[in-house]
Amino acid sequence: MGPLQFHVSGSPGDGPRSLTSALHERLRADILATRLLPGQKLHIAGLAKQFSVSLAAVREALSRLVADGLVQASDQRGFRVSPVSLADLADVTQTRIDIEGLALRRSIERGDDAWLASVKSAWADLKAVPYRYPDDPTVHYEEWVIRHRIFHRALVNACGSPWLLGFRDVLHEQSERYRRLSIRREVGGKPRDVEAEHKAIVAAVIKRDADAAVRALSKHFGITKEFVELAASRIAEVSGAT
Template identity: 50%
Template sequence: MPRDLPGASLTQTAYERLRADLLACRLRPGERLRIADLCAALGVSLSAVREALSRLTAEGLVVAEPQRGFRAAPISVADLRDLTAARIEIETLCLRRAIASGDVGWEERLVAAHHRLSRTSARDPADPDRVAEPWAEAHGAYHEALVAGCGSPWLLRLRAILYAQSERYRRLSLPLARTERDLAREHREIMDATLARDADRAAALLTAHLQLTSAILLDAEESAEMPALAAGR
């Protein structure tokens, strides 16, 4: 009876574990996902895995090729460019709305999330070339808290889709950062401008923040040091 958490269905846990593996690139972009293998690895049955993969397909983290199975969604330079541009649009839109209409509860959550992020180290102590799982979580919570005050469930939902997509690129980006980047400062400045209700400045800082992560990967790709982006298929 491999019920990990009480209240969670087997399919749900399979879904969550697969999703985490995809976001962390433990299942690499473009990689073929053999259902039987996943069953064995997760200790659940075909049905559960198929259902989880179906949901991930609709989310865009997995692609299904009819009659030929599933594979982890590929990544590419073009996709990263497009994704970054789309994210900047949606994230700044949400941020401006949050700044315009966010309440004290929102500010409170933001300060809390930022504090937690600032006290979490980005690199895995065991393997300094990997992103530490607690940091990834704190980082996600910070960016979510930043825009949570926007008041639009639909915009936040779209934002979450794009955030999840870029998570995979972010994991590949960290080990490539040649010039050590002052992420903590970026996060603090964005928060400060936001709490000061300076929408233009906050949006500009957030745009630069998103752009920089993308640029690190694109630079690495250009200088041919990084075969990762070609791994799709």
């Protein structure tokens, strides 16, 4: 992996906490985008030098990533990016179905017209950017990822539970790492139609059919899992990174 292009401005108002937050966000983004690979060692001194920050700032940023579930810490081995596995993928996917399905059901039950309008708006914004596969090195893919995240969050924003949303967000980030490892474009010779999957979810939400919406959401997550499983060789390859 080449050097990370990163700069933290040092204006008079900036302090250690803002530097730490900036570093945390950068490392988090690199982990989710698999620019920092699963299992990769994270050397505190090297990161401090690379980003021109203190050792303490690096330690705090890495500690936050441990809390996020994206980094693991060990007394003997230091810090490293959390590994991936098919067993973990299955666990993450099923737990996400359970948590996000509950949040979606509650949102449909409790959401008002403003919430429904926000879902439609996020859906329109997502459709406006053509879908790109994770192995397509274009700026459109990153823009699609951002809008995709906003769309899925909009679906559950009316659930009324900050705790539920917090757990949901952690699972979304874990799922995102796996989704980016999925480089297969079709299953059984049939190309994936992500837009159709999203359309089915939105259609059920608009009808306020919670059962149908949760089924469509579960199917959507299950297809992603299937694609990642077909990329198992890629997961094995990056899991051996050091």
